[in-house]
Amino acid sequence: MMEYMEWIQVQAASGQVTTLEDKLFGVVKDLRSKKAFKGLLRTDGFRHVSLAGCFSILLVWNSDAPVHQGSTLGMHLKETMKTFGLVNHSVWINRDPSR
DSSP, X not given: OXXXXXXXXXXXXXXXXXXXXXXXXXXXXXXXXXXXXXXXXXXXXXXXXXSTTEEEEEEEEEESSOOTTOOHHHHHHHHXXXXXXXXXXXXXXXXXXXX
16 A cells, blocks of 8 residues: 545635635535545645635545546546636655655
8 A cells, every 4th residue: 555645736816715715625624524535544724824825735545556647536626626726736655664
């Protein structure tokens, strides 16, 4: 098994900050309560400390192999967040030898 994370960053378009924040943290809350995705270990939402309208969702997975383009869930979230602004979606493998 391998641990990997998906990092989905969103910069809200003008006038979308409050809507995006509500949507993003609502999604995080739903994902935490449902636990419906096999291998999903952790879900977190973040707001940038100094850039207004900049948010991130972190998905941490444990699976046989990471999907290079991102999980089905990650790809869906990326497409959903595009309606609120600019999106960056990346996948990172945990290569920490101490794990």
